[in-house]
Amino acid sequence: MLLLHRAMVSGLRQACRLRSTPSRLCIQACSTNDSFQPQRPSLTFSGDNSGTGGWRVMGTLLGLGAMLAYHDHRCRAAQESPRIYTKEEVSSHTSPETGIWVTLGYEVFDVTEFVGLHPGGPSKLMLAAGGPLEPFWALYAVHNQSHVRELLAQYKIGELNPEDKVPSTLETSDPYADDPIRHPALKVNSQRPFNAEPPPELLTENYITPNPIFFTRNHLPVPNLDPDTYRLHVVGNPGSKSLSLSLDDLYKFPKHEITVTLQCAGNRRSEMTQVKEVKGLEWRTGAISTARWAGARLCDVLAQAGHKLCETEAHVCFEGLDSDPTGTTYGASIPLARAMDPEAEVLLAYEMNGQPLPRDHGFPVRVVVPGVVGARNVKWLGRVSVEPEESYSHWQRRDYKGFSPSVDWDTVDFDSAPSIQELPVQSAITEPQDGETVQSGEVTIKGYAWSGGGRAVIRVDVSLDGGLTWQAAELDGEEQRPRKAWAWRLWQLQAVVPAGQKELNIVCKAVDDSYNVQPDTVAPIWNLRGVLSNAWHRVHVHVAS
């Protein structure tokens, strides 16, 4: 995006030079120069840009004329005593028909005409439609430059009512009343408990997912824990003392930091629903995110409580401090062998991307189990114990398990399937999106790929024709360590759109270093809970003629 942004700015500067006037470009709050008549740049213009970027700059410049003419009218409107709008009024302007409004601070902007020119793409700006820009600008530091603010100023149409407060829709008797404020870009699948995913166009924008848009999978209300009084109870091995660890105690263990992708077992469930109804939240492709986690290694903490690896199978059970009105807390377990293996790098994490954990992600301490389904990465961790059996939690024993497509709610035997631990190989397309129209000529396809158990993604194959022919995508992001490939690879492919093609059936599939692949179709892996949805990801797009 940065690159495109530079191209845009460069395009604007070029446009100024073409006009051969002092390049103020009506960029301060307002210019009243009525004689300002934008001029189409010469088609011989090439600038510094070449190759695939060139036509975009050209597109930007072609649109610039309309934009500059339009801004002129707006500038004059805003110069009069500012019109006052309520937040409700702003929030109703979210489409080309109503106009697309955004706010920054107390100022209100109508960016309807700018959306198509947004260097990061229209869809990203649309995420902010009807609300404040700040949460998005906080994610993308590129906006925090004076020329961006100057550009925006042209679209000012008024100001917010200074007495307008954030409307509270939460009742105090509501167990979720104390849930934190969330980032407006998140696509909410459920408010109570809060479950939300970043939209595809933001998901793979960064290798490390910014904390505010990291997918959130809560099972219960978010507890509000006091870091000063917080204690983690670690049940000792027979003959050893149990531990009651404050945050400061945890900080004393060697700090271990790793990049880990977490994925919900239900990621891409919405595709299973299309085959046949399932029980579960309608996650699209965004129930997966990547962060840099830091904390104490679980093996170090267990060792201090006297635990050792034993010959017989055992499990480390985790209890969260989130609970329902009956006092039932979230819980899960992992095998002791994984917990005690220093190479498995299981963390009791207190930092996420260099910050204390956000409340939605387990403040002050959560478990991070690299390569293992999100459900075992227990948040708001209260208690750790070693048991001969798996956790008796509902979520360990009666949920998060895979079954044959033939099993329904009348025949399911939850004891017959193992709890999901390591996840299978996965990939998805984040750009373009299903139903979009892409330009002819060349199309950029982007996405993510990841596999469980520390298995590295070694290849992503992409097809434009529904899987008849394939091209290997370019893998971006951090090269992963052997056997410890805990984080995803982002990938992209610049592909030629076959001439005359009116639509594309874009498909991706990943291969991990055990050469496991994704299944072709969803129906044969359909299961009543809609988990483990990792068939080829498909998007259907139209080609602009």
Add this chain to the structure above:
Amino acid sequence: MLLLHRAMVSGLRQACRLRSTPSRLCIQACSTNDSFQPQRPSLTFSGDNSGTGGWRVMGTLLGLGAMLAYHDHRCRAAQESPRIYTKEEVSSHTSPETGIWVTLGYEVFDVTEFVGLHPGGPSKLMLAAGGPLEPFWALYAVHNQSHVRELLAQYKIGELNPEDKVPSTLETSDPYADDPIRHPALKVNSQRPFNAEPPPELLTENYITPNPIFFTRNHLPVPNLDPDTYRLHVVGNPGSKSLSLSLDDLYKFPKHEITVTLQCAGNRRSEMTQVKEVKGLEWRTGAISTARWAGARLCDVLAQAGHKLCETEAHVCFEGLDSDPTGTTYGASIPLARAMDPEAEVLLAYEMNGQPLPRDHGFPVRVVVPGVVGARNVKWLGRVSVEPEESYSHWQRRDYKGFSPSVDWDTVDFDSAPSIQELPVQSAITEPQDGETVQSGEVTIKGYAWSGGGRAVIRVDVSLDGGLTWQAAELDGEEQRPRKAWAWRLWQLQAVVPAGQKELNIVCKAVDDSYNVQPDTVAPIWNLRGVLSNAWHRVHVHVAS
């Protein structure tokens, strides 16, 4: 098979009782009792058998009449001075049209009429058609009983020419001249080097594959090594002495014994060939077998040579003592991390199913790397070293790698793909076979399932309708240890054949404990070397009307 055999014997005894004569049943070499008129057993007979076994016994008994009448004629023929046959003559009798002949010792039998009555099924007896029974009876000890020999005696038609020697087709100048004699049941894909697989009907007959029919994948002639002078050279870590280990030296390390399934990367390649030509041996479903291996742990031997796990990536390189005329030996490597991990249980094996390794399987010492492709399980091991890079062997760097279906021999870049180590989840149907006719009513479907990397098979789904509907099969064989599921599961399903169905498209697919699944179809995983062929296995059968 044992069960069926007992049923058969029980059926014979019942038949005797029905005749209410002293039960000699003309079972000694010959009876001349011309008045012996076999009688159809009453249809009210039920015996000790019930359920699904019942109809088989009934079928056996119904056939018994014809068999007993027929044997009478044969007995008389054989009583005269025995007719002499050459081995060539015998070997030309392998079908119902020519007659089906077998030998035991010097005796020749025409078992044409018995084939349909064989308790283990006709197809298994047909494996011996035209040749000796001994190799098969050696596999299935159930035959070594007097009543079986008595039964066989009825079919004697003559004897082998005592001067008839095994014809030697091997020239002494042939580098393969010294290759061992192989079991005739093996389906040979290549004689030089020798590559062969057990037929499906034998493959899943036993959880542990008998040594003589364990699939054989040789890249070069089989070396003939003297166990007394054999030495394994283990290059020492800098500062440590190298080791030159005799077999006795190896025996002094703690003996470690594990059941491990080995699979060739090319197993099921023949299905890829059907999509598009590939380079490689035409393995069907039998390039996989399971044995109980015993030997020294590689980590113990490496430790004695001063090796430790190091922070930087390193590899343990293996060199075989098999070589081509230019002196090039077979070689391969595995990551040091796996080699040094006691939990990975990598063996320097000197025993296979309680016997010294057969020559074809690496006598006197081979590597066994549980969960890893056969190609790294180097046979006739001569040298072990720890290197910063993978083995420079052709078979490590220019073979045994997977590529996108779009890569052909003009575009392949072998350096772009990792060497195959852990294999993906796999399963195949061994009964019924493609093209067979099955009875209406109920069909028994059998097969194997396995996954690489110690991942356990947790479920096998079977479909009779090409993948539209599924039933979970019953998993047999040894329950595997968590994270150390080195051996396959056999599985079977008794399925009702839908009434009126004229054919079945039987499909199987397995799921491992990382919930990885097999891909639906072959074409999207096609690769130019035809490796990693693990799509759903499909057999098409006809239903008898």
